[in-house]
Every structure is written in C-alpha cells, then in structure tokens.
Amino acid sequence: SHNPKEYNGFKAYGPDGAQLGPADADRAAAEMAKVKDLPVMLKKTPSFKETTASPLFSWMGDDIDKAFDDCLLSFTLSHDAVKCHHDLPIVYSPLYGAGNLPVRRILKKHGFTNVHVVKEQENPDGNFPTTPTPNPELPETLELAIKQARDMGADLVMATDPDADRTGVAIRTADDQFVLLSGNEIGLLLMDYILDKLSSSDKLPKGAFCVSTIVSSRLTIPISQRYGTGLYFSLTGFKHIAHEIYQHQELEKGAFLFGYEESFGYLVGDHVRDKDAVGACLMIAEMAADSKDHGETLNDRLMRLYQTYGQAAEKTISIYREGKVGLERISYAMDQLREKPLEGFEALNPVTLSDYATSAKTCLKTGKKETLNLPTSNVLLYELEGIDFMCIRPSGTEPKIKVYFGCYGDDRNACDKRLAEYEELVLQRVNLLLGD
Incomplete structure (x- = not known):
C-alpha cells in the first residue's frame, strides 16, 4: 500500500x-489466531x-481489464x-x-496523448529506492515527478500508491510553483465537477447521493445542497463508505455518484466498493x-470553489506516545x-458531542441525546459553531492520537486563526492527559 517497505500485508x-x-474481519482474525505453527502449515x-x-x-484475463476500462469510461x-x-501534458x-x-491505459483510451511516466518509479520494486515511503500525499514522494513536470512544462502531476487505491495530485500555480493538493481539496474538486457536469446536462439521476x-471536509455540505443531492457520512475507512453505498443504493434504491475520504481515497461510480486510483x-x-x-x-478552479462555497482551514495532527506505556496512556486519555x-x-x-463508542450524540446546550446510526468506534466528534468541527480518535495502526480540525467561513484568515486556537487548546489538554 502506501506504507514503508517494512510493512507487508494484504487486504x-x-x-x-x-x-x-x-x-467478518473479526471472524477472519479469529481463524488466523488458531494457526499455532506457521512453518508446518x-x-x-498446495504448490x-x-x-x-x-x-x-x-486467471483474470484481458476481458476483466476491458470490462473495468469500459465501466470507467462510461463515467x-x-x-x-x-x-x-x-495533448495536455501530464506527469504520472x-x-x-x-x-x-x-x-x-485508461488515460490513453480516453484520448490523452501526452502522458509521461516517471521512469525511476515505473517498474515494480518493493524496496521503493527513491522514496522512504511510497505515500502520494507526502511532498517528498512527488519530488521526482514535480521536477520532471517543471522541466517539461506540464501543469498536472498525478501519483498512485503501490496498490493503486490512493491518489496524490500536484498542480502548477499562477506564480509557476507546484503545490500538492490536500486529500480534501482533490475530493471537493471532483465532487463539484461531477455534480456540476451532470446537473448542467440534466443527467443528475433521481436519488443521487x-x-x-x-x-x-464539511464543504461537501454546501456542495450537495447546491445540487440537491444526498450526502452521507461514514466512519473513517473505505469499508465504511462501502457500507453506506450498499445501504443507500442497494437497499434504498439511491444512485451513488462519488465517495471520498481525506486520506487521498476516491471512488467515482459504483463499479467497485473500494477507493480506486485508476478511476x-x-x-x-x-x-x-x-x-x-x-x-x-x-488552481483557478480550486480558488473558484472556495469563493463559491466558503473558505476552509483544515488540518490533521498526530500526537505520539511510544511503547506499551504509550498505548496505555492513549487509552487513559x-x-x-x-x-x-x-x-x-x-x-x-462546542455545540454537540458525538461519542461513537456509545452511539450517542449529545446537545451540549440542552443535554438532549439522540442515537447515532454508525458502527461503534473509539471516536469523539465535537461539532462547533457553524460547520466547524474537531474529531479525536486513537490510530488503529500506530501508537498515537489523531485529531482532525475543520474551520469554515468567508474569511480565510479568520478560519486559520480559529484553527490555530483550537489546536493549541487541544494540544494542551491531550498532552496533559498523555503525560511526558
């Protein structure tokens, strides 16, 4: 996936x-735990x-590739x-x-004729020799691609992680620099683009969501409101997004159009149930x-999006505590x-607090409670004034607490200022609980 070479595994x-x-994952893990002697097994x-x-x-043959490509091209x-x-110059x-x-292959089939691959990163190599972590959300991972784009005059850089489910994008700005788009920015651009095109051509399906x-990002809210489409939120992870797709498309006969999470995962169309970097x-x-x-x-399109739907200051921070003691302190916090x-x-x-461990959402002004309908998870979500939010959860793979912030409004400087204030308060509180 997008992790360092030391981490091997499968989905x-x-x-x-x-x-x-x-x-199902718990049942699979329970079966794996029964294996006591791996070498014997x-x-x-079988050979x-x-x-x-x-x-x-x-074997999966060319017929599967063709069916997949045809499906993507239909979107x-x-x-x-x-x-x-x-002939738009693209570095990939x-x-x-x-x-x-x-x-x-899919870019060529759609008609793009000026796509250039980064040769040093083209062929399979699990040691990832030019980057310590093949994560397309990190600026250092895209250094070679951006250099190549600058040398050849390309405006668009795209990169996919080794299992091709995450997508990173760098774009040229007005001052001839390259900036790496955040996962939220890519998701918002795609969502608005898809809904705008379908709406303007009167092809937005009934029950679209x-x-x-x-x-x-909470800017998905005004975007969905503008086009009159449904919008549903899941827990983090595309398996949860997939469940929402199933719930609202298969059971309620809605029409799924797009799904994304801020960690650079996107799904256009309903051909699969996982993030798809190819599409x-x-x-x-x-x-x-x-x-x-x-x-x-x-970049112009992104600036226009912010002018239309509001400015956004969004950030994710990680607070680490190593070792067994660290995990205990995180649990205590x-x-x-x-x-x-x-x-x-x-x-x-804060206006409301959603505790996904107890499936309870509490209005902090009145004390009124309502039941959350998502799976239980060790997550605390604070909804603040307007559509601002702050969310805290422990990482499922590393000894850290992750905190997500989103601040929105007409003035970007004011959003940045609020985010800095939120971050300072949260760091003080969480670090106090975690100890040295």
Missing part, C-alpha cells in the same frame, strides 16, 4: 468487492501448480474538452506499483482538460476525554 475482500466489515500449502489446477482457481463527462486538449508516477499499466467521512486519475485528468477548455487552471468531554475545551464553544 481481505468480501463477495461484494468491499473490504471485510468489522464482524506452510508446508501443507503453485496444484493451486492453479484447482477448479476454484481462475466520463467532458469528451469534447478531452478531444480538444488531448505509479510509485513502483500496480497503477502503472491501468492508469496509462455522495458519501464522505466524519473527519473529511480517480481518469477524472482528475478530464477535469484538468475541462478547466483548460474554460480558460482556467485547476481517551477514557478521560469521554468522562470529562468539556474540560479544557470550553473555549471551543
């Missing part, structure tokens, strides 16, 4: 193409020849713009992973061509925050 999927949900594992001879085994929205700007890096062939997460790259490139067709850059949710946070003026 487990169910029959619907989504990652296993909590209950591995000796009993490659025996495995491929099994009636349960089948495209600006064919004339791509035809006109087919697969970061030594699986995106190399499918991303370049999008899905995001409780820690992602994301296709739509980002098309959006860049459409912007050029309207005489603007992607979450318990104390849950027991005394307002202590130290009075200046935040």
Whole structure:
C-alpha cells in the first residue's frame, strides 16, 4: 500500500468487492489466531501448480481489464474538452506499483496523448529506492515527478500508491510553483465537477447521493445542497463508505455518484466498493482538460470553489506516545476525554458531542441525546459553531492520537486563526492527559 517497505500485508475482500466489515474481519482474525505453527502449515500449502489446477482457481484475463476500462469510461463527462486538449501534458508516477499499466491505459483510451511516466518509479520494486515511503500525499514522494513536470512544462502531476487505491495530485500555480493538493481539496474538486457536469446536462439521476467521512471536509455540505443531492457520512475507512453505498443504493434504491475520504481515497461510480486510483486519475485528468477548455487552471478552479462555497482551514495532527506505556496512556486519555468531554475545551464553544463508542450524540446546550446510526468506534466528534468541527480518535495502526480540525467561513484568515486556537487548546489538554 502506501506504507514503508517494512510493512507487508494484504487486504481481505468480501463477495461484494468491499473490504471485510468489522464482524467478518473479526471472524477472519479469529481463524488466523488458531494457526499455532506457521512453518508446518506452510508446508501443507498446495504448490503453485496444484493451486492453479484447482477448479476454484481462475486467471483474470484481458476481458476483466476491458470490462473495468469500459465501466470507467462510461463515467466520463467532458469528451469534447478531452478531444480538444488531448495533448495536455501530464506527469504520472505509479510509485513502483500496480497503477502503472491501468492508469496509462485508461488515460490513453480516453484520448490523452501526452502522458509521461516517471521512469525511476515505473517498474515494480518493493524496496521503493527513491522514496522512504511510497505515500502520494507526502511532498517528498512527488519530488521526482514535480521536477520532471517543471522541466517539461506540464501543469498536472498525478501519483498512485503501490496498490493503486490512493491518489496524490500536484498542480502548477499562477506564480509557476507546484503545490500538492490536500486529500480534501482533490475530493471537493471532483465532487463539484461531477455534480456540476451532470446537473448542467440534466443527467443528475433521481436519488443521487455522495458519501464522505466524519473527519473529511464539511464543504461537501454546501456542495450537495447546491445540487440537491444526498450526502452521507461514514466512519473513517473505505469499508465504511462501502457500507453506506450498499445501504443507500442497494437497499434504498439511491444512485451513488462519488465517495471520498481525506486520506487521498476516491471512488467515482459504483463499479467497485473500494477507493480506486485508476478511476480517480481518469477524472482528475478530464477535469484538468475541462478547466483548460474554460480558460482556467485547476488552481483557478480550486480558488473558484472556495469563493463559491466558503473558505476552509483544515488540518490533521498526530500526537505520539511510544511503547506499551504509550498505548496505555492513549487509552487513559481517551477514557478521560469521554468522562470529562468539556474540560479544557470550553473555549471551543462546542455545540454537540458525538461519542461513537456509545452511539450517542449529545446537545451540549440542552443535554438532549439522540442515537447515532454508525458502527461503534473509539471516536469523539465535537461539532462547533457553524460547520466547524474537531474529531479525536486513537490510530488503529500506530501508537498515537489523531485529531482532525475543520474551520469554515468567508474569511480565510479568520478560519486559520480559529484553527490555530483550537489546536493549541487541544494540544494542551491531550498532552496533559498523555503525560511526558
């Protein structure tokens, strides 16, 4: 995935193409825990020849690639713009992973003729020699791609992580610099682009909806309101977004259009139930061509988005405590925050507190409670004035507490100022609970 080479693993999927949900994952983990002697078990594992001879085994051939590509191409929205700007210069890096062939293939099929791969990062290599972490959300990971884009005059840089589910984007600004878009900015641009194109051509389906997460940008709210579409929030992780898609599309007969989370995962269309960097790259490139067709850059489009829906100051911080003691302190801190949710946070003026461990949302002014309908999770979400929010949760993979902030309004400086104040208050409180 996007992790350093020291972390190897796999994802487990169910029959619907989504990652296993909590209950199924727990059952799978319980079966894995029963394995006491791994070397002995591995000796009993069928050989490659025996495995491929099994009636349960089948190769995925070109027919699957074609079906996947055809599905993605059916979601495209600006064919004339791509035809006109087919030579839009694009630099792409697969970061030594699986995106190399499918991303370049789908861009070519859609008509893009000027796509350049970063040669040093083109071929599979699990040691990731040019970057310590093949994470496309980090500026250092895109250094080679940005240098190549600067040298050849490209305006768009895209990179996918090794398993091609996360997508990073860098764009040229008016002062001829490259900036890395945040996960929220990419998601908001795609959401607004898709809804705008469908709405302006009277193709917005009945029951249309999008899905995001409780820690992602709240500018999805005014965007969905503008186009009259549904908007649902899930817990972090695309397996939870997939559940919301199933709930509102399969059970309630809605029409899913787009889903994203701030950690650089996007899904355009309902062809799969996980974040898909191949489809994301296709739509980002098309959006860049459409912007050029309207005489603007992607940076211009982003600035216009903020002018239309409001300014945003968003940030995620991680507070680490190493070792077994660190994990114990993190658990203690979450318990104390849950027991005394307002202590130290009075200046935040929180309006509601959603405790996903107890599935309870409390109005902090009246004390009135309502039941949350998402799965239980060790997460505290504070809704502040307007659509500002602050969310705290422990990491599921590292010894740290993650805190997410979102501040919104007409004045960007005012948003930045509030975010800095929120961050200072939270750091004081959490560090006090965690100790040295």
